[in-house]
Amino acid sequence: MSLDKEKIKHVAKLARISVDEAKVDSLTKDLNSIFKFIEQLNELNTDKVEPLTSILNRSLRSRKDEINDGKIREKILKNSPKKNEEFFVVPKVVE
Template identity: 45%
Template structure:
């Protein structure tokens, strides 16, 4: 059984926030850590059930993955695609410089 009380700590919250590009005020971090631990602790109750012989459930509806045929029926909507971009130029999105 995993420790339900302390699954995440503040450094973990910091890491997740960085990965998600979220700016979390210092004052909120303690609360957020508690919230996350509560949520994860709640979900961790599932660990009490033996699921070793149970297939993962992907859908409760029994639907199958729909497939489409390979033809072009979309695109040619640059204006629409760029409409919400804060900046664009000659058909490109323009963003602050990102370079490896």
């Protein structure tokens, strides 16, 4: 299959990445050549194959649902591009 510009703009919207109109053509070309490469997989019949979901052959370890840290608000806020006392600040979302 081939990806057209509209499809790519839609995917970019889903990924929350704005795409420069001037770059859409070259992006379309690159992505199509990558998908052509990827689609070699269609040569293989995988009807009877179980998908590999974990390489470790066992389920993931879980831990007890207990608080083991905390009181690190300052550390968490330290790298925020915009903050107000105890909060992250984002552009207004409600009027």
